[in-house]
Amino acid sequence: MSDKSGRFEKVIDRAVAADYQREENEAIKIHDARILTAYEESAGSQEKALAKAIGAEPARAIAAELKSASEKLAQQSAAAKMGIRSTRPTTRSPSSAPRSGARRWRSRCASSSRGSRASRSSIPKTKKKALAEIDKWAKPAFVEGGKKAGPYVPPRRRSKHVTGAPQGFRSGHALDLPPLSERREEDRGRRQSPPSSSPHRDPGGGRGLERGTRLAGIDYWCTNLTDNGLKDMVEESITNDIKQAAYEKRSVSKADLDLIQKTEVALKGKDPKKAEGEEEVKREDTMRQWAPVAAVYLLWVAIFTVAQMLLNNTTEEKTNRVIEVLLSSVTPTELMFGKLVGIAGVGLTMVGAWIGSFLLLLNLCERPRGTSRPRAGWRRWRPPAAGRLRRLFHPRLFVVCGVFLAIREHGELRSRRRRT
Amino acid sequence: MLRYVWLVATREYAENAKTKGFWIGILIFPLLLMVSMKLPKFLEEKALPPATTQ
Numbered sequence: 163m164s165d166k167s168g169r170f171e172k173v174i175d176r177a178v179a180a181d182y183q184r185e186e187n188e189a190i191k192i193h194d195a196r197i198l199t200a201y202e203e204s205a206g207s208q209e210k211a212l213a214k215a216i217g218a219e220p221a222r223a224i225a226a227e228l229k230s231a232s233e234k235l236a237q238q239s240a241a242a243k244m245g246i247r248s249t250r251p252t253t254r255s256p257s258s259a260p261r262s263g264a265r266r267w268r269s270r271c272a273s274s275s276r277g278s279r280a281s282r283s284s285i286p287k288t289k290k291k292a293l294a295e296i297d298k299w300a301k302p303a304f305v306e307g308g309k310k311a312g313p314y315v316p317p318r319r320r321s322k323h324v325t326g327a328p329q330g331f332r333s334g335h336a337l338d339l340p341p342l343s344e345r346r347e348e349d350r351g352r353r354q355s356p357p358s359s360s361p362h363r364d365p366g367g368g369r370g371l372e373r374g375t376r377l378a379g380i381d382y383w384c385t386n387l388t389d390n391g392l393k394d395m396v397e398e399s400i401t402n403d404i405k406q407a408a409y410e411k412r413s414v415s416k417a418d419l420d421l422i423q424k425t426e427v428a429l430k431g432k433d434p435k436k437a438e439g440e441e442e443v444k445r446e447d448t449m450r451q452w453a454p455v456a457a458v459y460l461l462w463v464a465i466f467t468v469a470q471m472l473l474n475n476t477t478e479e480k481t482n483r484v485i486e487v488l489l490s491s492v493t494p495t496e497l498m499f500g501k502l503v504g505i506a507g508v509g510l511t512m513v514g515a516w517i518g519s520f521l522l523l524l525n526l527c528e529r530p531r532g533t534s535r536p537r538a539g540w541r542r543w544r545p546p547a548a549g550r551l552r553r554l555f556h557p558r559l560f561v562v563c564g565v566f567l568a569i570r571e572h573g574e575l576r577s578r579r580r581r582t
Numbered sequence: 583m584l585r586y587v588w589l590v591a592t593r594e595y596a597e598n599a600k601t602k603g604f605w606i607g608i609l610i611f612p613l614l615l616m617v618s619m620k621l622p623k624f625l626e627e628k629a630l631p632p633a634t635t636q
Contacts, residue, residue, distance in 0.1 A: 492586045500590020508598045519612035
């Protein structure tokens with residue numbers, strides 16, 4: 163990060179710190195979830211083994227006890243997480259950046275002594291304790307690095323914040339850029355950007371800036387072009403700062419503004435057709451709403467697949483001369499009808515298998531973790547009313563089919579008459 | 583006539599059910615569905631933090 167204006171030093175620092183904090187929180191969350199899952203899995207198998215050894219009843223009691231204890235631990239760790247969030251993150255100054263460079267995160271987990279001290283100290287003691295407790299419960303195989311594994315500490319972002327005139331990078335820096343002065347010359351030649359001789363003290367002039375405005379003198383240099391997290395954070399931070407300046411100029415206090423910005427209206431969908439007390443639109447209703455769409459899509463896929471199958475089948479037998487053998491014992495009409503019915507059966511089997519597997523999958527996915535009984539899913543979802551199914555076999559359909567059959571029979575009769 | 587139709591139909595069904603394509607067709611749809619449902623979640627859990635470049 164290079165900021166020639168020197169105005170946004172604190173703002174950028176805050177953004178970098180916040181981005182780092184966000185990453186750390188994410189990592190800790192994932193770590194916790196993994197350990198809890200591992201614990202649950204191991205608890206299930208342990209309960210079975212216990213039941214075998216001492217009978218089902220005491221084993222269940224022990225399992226329940228263990229479960230309540232683990233829930234308590236989860237609450238503790240959640241509380242600890244809140245504690246982390248509220249602590250002010252410490253940013254690393256460039257001079258204390260480690261020389262060793264990138265290490266794989268796994269080794270970082272395993273090595274407790276080489277982990278970064280600053281971030282370790284930002285984890286409160288309760289959190290450490292909770293994690294240690296969970297570590298004891300989980301199988302060692304699931305915890306990275308075995309018993310010695312401390313809480314997962316992600317690699318830090320290296321950032322260098324240059325204020326004022328460029329002083330040049332220390333060689334061997336993590337970003338490994340050429341000295342800033344050289345880059346600056348290069349850049350100026352490339353883009354013909356105006357020299358930022360007059361640093362912007364108040365870029366918006368307290369009026370705010372237009373969307374997408376570039377500030378002269380502030381650049382974001384990075385080697386990883388795909389990772390926009392930090393850049394977005396810095397952008398947001400600077401934007402907020404400029405906004406705040408504009409608000410202050412209009413003598414709107416930040417507290418008032420925050421209060422106003424918090425306004426959010428939420429509407430709950432309700433169905434007037436439903437009975438009183440349960441008008442709220444639930445998940446099943448949404449599913450019922452979307453079921454026809456899925457059915458249409460399924461029909462489309464099925465028609466294309468089955469038609470293709472029928473065509474392939476017919477042409478294959480024609481080229482094989484199998485059809486001639488068959489035609490010696492059945493009439494063409496019978497053969498074609500038989501083919502239609504057979505392939506229709508195949509298609510129906512396929513679609514039936516798809517629907518069945520979909521329902522099964524839905525049932526499996528809906529099952530909440532740690533319980534054996536499905537709480538929600540297709541069992542609670544009732545199919546649409548029978549009336550809608552009856553509409554599928556509407557009399558009109560039979561009339562149309564009859565007309566087609568009549569036309570066909572008529573043609574057949576005529577051709578037979580011609581033959582005789 | 584119906585008897586022959588039925589015979590041809592059962593033969594067709596059996597012939598089709600024997601083919602590889604039929605079973606692949608049956609299996610691939612739920613597999614795709616499951617992968618599309620589970621993969622994002624799985625990747626999210628497996629995600630490594632961005633490696634720092636030296």
